Structures are given as C-alpha cells and as structure tokens.
Amino acid sequence: MNIKIDQLEKSYKKKKALYPLSLSLNTGIYGLLGPNGAGKSTLMNILATVEKPTHGKVMVDNQEIWQIEKIYKSKLGYLPQTFGMMPELTGREFLMYIASLKGISSKEAANNIQSLLQQVNLTEVADNALHSYSGGMKQRIGICQALLNRPSFLLLDEPTVGLDPDERIHFKHLILKQAEHSTVLLSTHIVSDVEALATHIIVMKHGRVLATGKVNELKQAVKGMIWKVPNKSHSSLSYPHIIGSNHMNNDGFEETKVISFVSPSPQAIPVEATLEDVYLYNIHKDKLSTDNSNINNNLNGQDGWIG
Numbered sequence: 001m002n003i004k005i006d007q008l009e010k011s012y013k014k015k016k017a018l019y020p021l022s023l024s025l026n027t028g029i030y031g032l033l034g035p036n037g038a039g040k041s042t043l044m045n046i047l048a049t050v051e052k053p054t055h056g057k058v059m060v061d062n063q064e065i066w067q068i069e070k071i072y073k074s075k076l077g078y079l080p081q082t083f084g085m086m087p088e089l090t091g092r093e094f095l096m097y098i099a100s101l102k103g104i105s106s107k108e109a110a111n112n113i114q115s116l117l118q119q120v121n122l123t124e125v126a127d128n129a130l131h132s133y134s135g136g137m138k139q140r141i142g143i144c145q146a147l148l149n150r151p152s153f154l155l156l157d158e159p160t161v162g163l164d165p166d167e168r169i170h171f172k173h174l175i176l177k178q179a180e181h182s183t184v185l186l187s188t189h190i191v192s193d194v195e196a197l198a199t200h201i202i203v204m205k206h207g208r209v210l211a212t213g214k215v216n217e218l219k220q221a222v223k224g225m226i227w228k229v230p231n232k233s234h235s236s237l238s239y240p241h242i243i244g245s246n247h248m249n250n251d252g253f254e255e256t257k258v259i260s261f262v263s264p265s266p267q268a269i270p271v272e273a274t275l276e277d278v279y280l281y282n283i284h285k286d287k288l289s290t291d292n293s294n295i296n297n298n299l300n301g302q303d304g305w306i307g
C-alpha cells in the first residue's frame, strides 16, 4: 500500500499542531520519532480519519482517503495513544465487540482472535474481565484489536507504553511479521522502541518533519560527527556540541557521547552513530551553529543537553 501525505496541515483554535507536511509511505516499518507535543498523535489521528486536516490531503494508492473512507477503514488498523475499554467485558468479548464494529463475521473474528491472543500471550486470561488486567495486558489487547482485520496499513501510537522488556520483545516479533505485507507507522518518544524494528525513520518536532529516510541513510548523514569523550575531560570541550548518553567503558571510566562537526576535545574518539545519535542530532541540530559563545558550558550529563 502506498500512502501519500500531501501538504497536510492541522490547526486548532490557538495552536498549529502540524505545519505543511508531505511524506510517502510504502511497505515497511516507519518509526515516527519526536518529543511530546511534536504532532505525532495529530498526524496519526488524521491518517486514521478520526480528525480532519485543516489543509492538504492523504492519498492511498492514488485515491483520497475521505473519498474511499469505508474501503480505506477496512484496510486500516489503529492503536490510539489512549483508548477506552469496557472493564466488565473479558478480553475475548471486547475483541469480538470491536470485530463486529469493523464488520468482521463472528466466525472469522473468533479464529483471528484465538490466534492473536496466542501471539500476545494472553490466551490464559482471555476469559477474565478486563478490569483485572495489568497495563501491559490492556496494551496487548489494544494491539490485538488493531490487528483484527489483518490491516494493510497499521497505525500504532506509542504502542510500547506499559510493556515490560519481555513484552517488548514479543511485540517486536509480532510487528516484524505484520510488516512483511503491510505499511506500519509506529510513533514513540523512546528511540530504543524502534531500534532494530524500523526500516525508515521520520523525526518530528513542533509540528514539522525534521528528517526522514532509511535508518542507514540517516546514520550516514551524521558520519564523522559522533564522538566518545571521557567524562573527566568534559570541562575542556570546545566547539558547539550536543551531549548524548553516558556509558561506562571497559576500564570502568564514564564516557559521554558528543555530537560535533569537529573533534570536540583532544581526548575525543570517533565512533559509529546509533539511532539515538541520529535522533538527538536532528532534534538539536539548529544549536550546532558555528557561534562559539556557548562553548565550555558545565555539562550536566542529561541526554540532549546543548553545549
């Protein structure tokens, strides 16, 4: 499925949530990364036809989604960032209810539900009431309802919230399988959620797309800019830079990732870029100007601190 987002804009009364935004999505997993307030959920809601854009359009296989709304919705799976459940229903009953809203026959639904519940490891509790479920279990039911109609376009808004590390691994396998035949757009503000999962990345901030491309292309774009610096030499950091994460090296000394066009310190060692470096660079690159007035700041070790 090809989804073309063309000059999409969204304004609320006093707030511009999306500036004109154009993207093209094909089969694969797209990680939509951005801090809170970036506009990720707004974009998802428009793609899910829950909200209308102020301007612009979304085309699916060359047809406007609002003109083929019924067919489009039958191919769509959506996990909103927050959604209501009926606490008295069991997990299975809730999924049967959603299936009936989606127009899936009860026989087909029963089979799909059985298989999905197995895949998210909820078979044993499927006939317990939802009010007895943990946050992670509810989230897994939410993922099941998005997959009920075997969607060719799957929208997942912060899907890993509430999942423990084991559940995250299961979730990744499930999505990888799903993405073999469909387009998946997965939003998160936690970069590691899409590491080893997304083939493409879209970075958003303040309602704008700052970067988009294949993971490797985006890593290539920051080649030669990622450094490891021993923490003890922080005070001597020069040139505008972005501070990334902290790590302990093999000798037990703390090191910090630093993003800078040139070596920020005589002790700096160039290293390969990770997805987190790509994210931090794109979110903060406006601060990497050649204006040296900011240099030699005291560093507090926070991710994304601008020096």
Ligand code: ADP
Pocket (backbone or CB within 6 Å): 012, 013, 015, 016, 017, 034, 035, 036, 037, 038, 039, 040, 041, 042, 043
């Ligand atoms: P994200 O999902 O990336 O955290 P959102 O899409 O939820 O971002 O929000 C983008 C911006 O739009 C935020 O500043 C938010 O406050 C604003 N916004 C979202 N929904 C509404 C609404 N219904 N009314 C007014 N402002 C909104």
Ligand code: MG
Pocket (backbone or CB within 6 Å): 040, 041, 042, 081, 157
């Ligand atoms: Mg959101």
